[in-house]
Amino acid sequence: MSCQMQDPRPGPLRVLHVLNVMDRAGAETWLMHMARGLDPARVRMDFLVHAGRPGAYDAELQRLGCRVLSSPLTRAGLPRYVLRLWRLLRRERYDVVHSHVHLFSGVTLLVARAAGVPVRLAHSHTDASAVEEGASPLRRAYRSLMRALVRREATGGLACSAPAGRDLFGAGWGRDPRWRTLYCGIGLGAFEGACDARALRASLGLAPDELVLGHVGRFIPLKNHAFVVEVARELARLHPRVRLLLVGEGPLQAEVQRQVEASGLGPRTLFLRARPDVPALMRGAMDVLLLPSEREGLPLVGLEAQAAGLPLLVSDAVTPEVAVVPGLVRFLPLARPAADWAAEALALAQRPRPADALARLRQSPFTLEASRAGLEQAYGLAPRAPAPRPARALRPAPPLPA
Numbered sequence: 001m002s003c004q005m006q007d008p009r010p011g012p013l014r015v016l017h018v019l020n021v022m023d024r025a026g027a028e029t030w031l032m033h034m035a036r037g038l039d040p041a042r043v044r045m046d047f048l049v050h051a052g053r054p055g056a057y058d059a060e061l062q063r064l065g066c067r068v069l070s071s072p073l074t075r076a077g078l079p080r081y082v083l084r085l086w087r088l089l090r091r092e093r094y095d096v097v098h099s100h101v102h103l104f105s106g107v108t109l110l111v112a113r114a115a116g117v118p119v120r121l122a123h124s125h126t127d128a129s130a131v132e133e134g135a136s137p138l139r140r141a142y143r144s145l146m147r148a149l150v151r152r153e154a155t156g157g158l159a160c161s162a163p164a165g166r167d168l169f170g171a172g173w174g175r176d177p178r179w180r181t182l183y184c185g186i187g188l189g190a191f192e193g194a195c196d197a198r199a200l201r202a203s204l205g206l207a208p209d210e211l212v213l214g215h216v217g218r219f220i221p222l223k224n225h226a227f228v229v230e231v232a233r234e235l236a237r238l239h240p241r242v243r244l245l246l247v248g249e250g251p252l253q254a255e256v257q258r259q260v261e262a263s264g265l266g267p268r269t270l271f272l273r274a275r276p277d278v279p280a281l282m283r284g285a286m287d288v289l290l291l292p293s294e295r296e297g298l299p300l301v302g303l304e305a306q307a308a309g310l311p312l313l314v315s316d317a318v319t320p321e322v323a324v325v326p327g328l329v330r331f332l333p334l335a336r337p338a339a340d341w342a343a344e345a346l347a348l349a350q351r352p353r354p355a356d357a358l359a360r361l362r363q364s365p366f367t368l369e370a371s372r373a374g375l376e377q378a379y380g381l382a383p384r385a386p387a388p389r390p391a392r393a394l395r396p397a398p399p400l401p402a
Contacts, residue, residue, distance in 0.1 A: 106149030
């Protein structure tokens with residue numbers, strides 16, 4: 001899929017990303033890598049966010065010269081949102097609108113076409129099909145309408161995995177030349193060099209001989225933290241020195257903390273906020289990573305774990321596309337009891353880490369270089385040799401029109 005620009009204006013291609021908030025999460029971190037790595041002489045990116053609060057990456061984006069524009073989205077305020085978006089697109093004359101809001105991309109791309117934006121991309125970062133099976137008639141009607149709008153209004157579409165593509169673009173998405181898979185790459189530099197695991201563990205209060213079960217992700221229902229706690233409780237029956245390390249933030253954190261205390265795992269559990277040193281935690285603090293997600297697009301944390309050589313146990317709701325390093329990823333159905341998951345986690349944790357894990361990631365399609373090349377192709381830019389990145393001046397974000 002490549003959309004060639006017609007009658008391009010001089011200067012860099014102007015792209016508006018539409019998403020909820022630029023926090024530390026998979027797709028958002030990938031976008032942050034793209035903002036750091038794309039040549040600003042070729043592509044200039046702004047971000048329209050819906051959450052109505054600052055994101056973790058906002059300050060860095062602004063230092064890079066990207067504008068972060070806030071337009072809070074509520075059901076009652078939908079007409080006003082549509083008008084603000086249309087005025088913004090008409091005023092700024094973006095070349096590309098890149099929408100990351102899944103089904104709601106039907107609305108954003110409809111407004112983008114009305115405003116005359118030539119390249120309109122819908123990007124699917126998740127597979128919500130399993131959740132949508134039990135949806136209400138009203139929700140099913142909304143889903144059907146939004147998918148139809150995406151198919152009509154998008155000039156192109158990207159998906160982080162095959163299941164994510166089917167979920168947004170339909171079962172026959174592979175037959176439409178507008179749609180394609182673009183794997184979100186991860187930065188591999190943090191997985192290079194030596195790692196002092198003993199010092200890292202000591203800083204967290206973890207002993208060298210403790211078996212650490214890790215999880216990285218937001219505290220939201222689909223991440224299935226309740227099952228993580230069950231598995232940790234069963235694992236503690238199999239190993240005398242088990243610790244649970246949970247990294248992330250989110251609305252269910254207090255509830256998960258109560259579950260941990262009720263299960264008797266309180267003294268064994270560490271809760272860490274979302275932080276930039278997750279690669280170090282995977283390399284030196286964790287023995288196995290657990291991802292019993294109820295649904296995913298393609299979890300970048302699973303790729304990071306493999307780059308660290310960290311074995312991971314994941315639900316079969318996760319696409320097999322995530323498995324890059326042979327023998328490092330084990331899939332289990334969520335229908336299996338927690339005791340089975342605990343036994344598998346213990347077996348994985350006791351295996352030696354593969355020496356070639358990082359090399360395999362470098363040779364995979366999950367590198368930042370592959371992502372940047374694919375993204376530039378989706379924007380209609382011809383491949384070019386990399387050039388030195390000039391410094392960018394801070395440009396404050398102007399308010400959106402009322």
